[in-house]
Amino acid sequence: MPSPVSADGHGVPHASFTTWLGTYWWATTGTQVGDNTTLRLDLDNEPQPDDYLRVLPDYGGQSGDSGGYIEGAPELIAEVSSSSVSYDLHDKMNAYRRNGVREYVVWRVWDREIDWFVLREGRYERLMPDAGGVYKSEVFPGLWLDAQALIAEDLARVRQVLQDGLATAEHTEFVSRIENAKKEHSS
Numbered sequence: 001m002p003s004p005v006s007a008d009g010h011g012v013p014h015a016s017f018t019t020w021l022g023t024y025w026w027a028t029t030g031t032q033v034g035d036n037t038t039l040r041l042d043l044d045n046e047p048q049p050d051d052y053l054r055v056l057p058d059y060g061g062q063s064g065d066s067g068g069y070i071e072g073a074p075e076l077i078a079e080v081s082s083s084s085v086s087y088d089l090h091d092k093m094n095a096y097r098r099n100g101v102r103e104y105v106v107w108r109v110w111d112r113e114i115d116w117f118v119l120r121e122g123r124y125e126r127l128m129p130d131a132g133g134v135y136k137s138e139v140f141p142g143l144w145l146d147a148q149a150l151i152a153e154d155l156a157r158v159r160q161v162l163q164d165g166l167a168t169a170e171h172t173e174f175v176s177r178i179e180n181a182k183k184e185h186s187s
Contacts, residue, residue, distance in 0.1 A: 013080045013109055014050050016150055020158060021053050021078065024143050027166045030059030030178040031140070039063075039070045041099040047092060051078040053140060060181035062100065073099040075139045082109040093117070097124055102139045107151075114147035134161055142171030 018035050025033040034052045041047065054074030055061030063072040077096055096104050097119060104117040104124060116135050117124035129135045129147065137143035144165030149157035165171060 008109075010080050010082055010109070012153075013107055016153070016155070016158075017051050017078050017080060017105075017107065019155075020145065020150065020162060021051050021076075021143075023159070023162055024140065024166070025053065028140070028142070028171070029175055030056050030061075030182060032056055034070065034074075037070060039072075039074065040066065041073055041095060045095040045099065047095065049077045049092075050080050052076065053078070053143070055178055058182050058185050059178040060185070062102075073101045075101070076103040076105065076137070076143075077101050078105040078107070080107050080109060093124065097122070103127070103137060105145075112151050114145070114151065116145075116147075136165065141174040142166045142168055 014035075018033070021033045025031050032054055034054075036048055036050065037052065038046055038048050039052065052070070052074040053076040054063050054070070057064050061075065063070050063074050065071060073096070079092070093104060093106075100119065102119045104119075106115045106117075107113075108115065114135075116127040118127045118138050127135060127138065133146055133148055135145045135147060142162075142165035144161050146154075146157055146161040149155075149161065
């Protein structure tokens with residue numbers, strides 16, 4: 001039997017993360033969200049993150065597909081961390097960094113904090129929210145998150161902030177860019 005998982009410590013936060021990322025996926029052609037999927041990063045690392053968001057290979061994404069598994073690093077990984085904070089922010093984070101996961105989001109449930117890291121020149125740096133407290137993905141234009149609203153389970157606010165991001169010209173340009181990559185890949 002797997003380790004027990006509580007609703008407050010993991011189940012509900014995980015569902016919230018998945019819903020947020022899934023909403024972006026539904027609005028963004030050429031992307032994909034996965035939940036608890038084994039990733040084949042390298043010979044020594046096959047993690048099963050809570051969630052991932054990636055650009056599909058045919059649309060210019062950095063990961064591939066192999067026998068029903070994801071091969072290589074998706075662009076973004078999200079983890080819900082309650083009892084696994086030290087592992088998620090050290091060993092796992094280092095494996096993701098070494099393998100080129102471009103953004104790593106960790107919800108430290110008991111600390112009531114969300115950390116968002118961006119890979120820059122081989123190192124993770126913290127992404128800071130804007131003046132309104134909103135995180136804005138550098139890899140996925142329009143993927144916006146009001147972390148405090150998510151932590152407080154103010155899902156209407158989380159949805160509205162994400163919708164605002166999806167309505168930006170940057171998101172429209174991103175979708176156009178990856179659709180063009182798909183066309184080039186197909187020809």
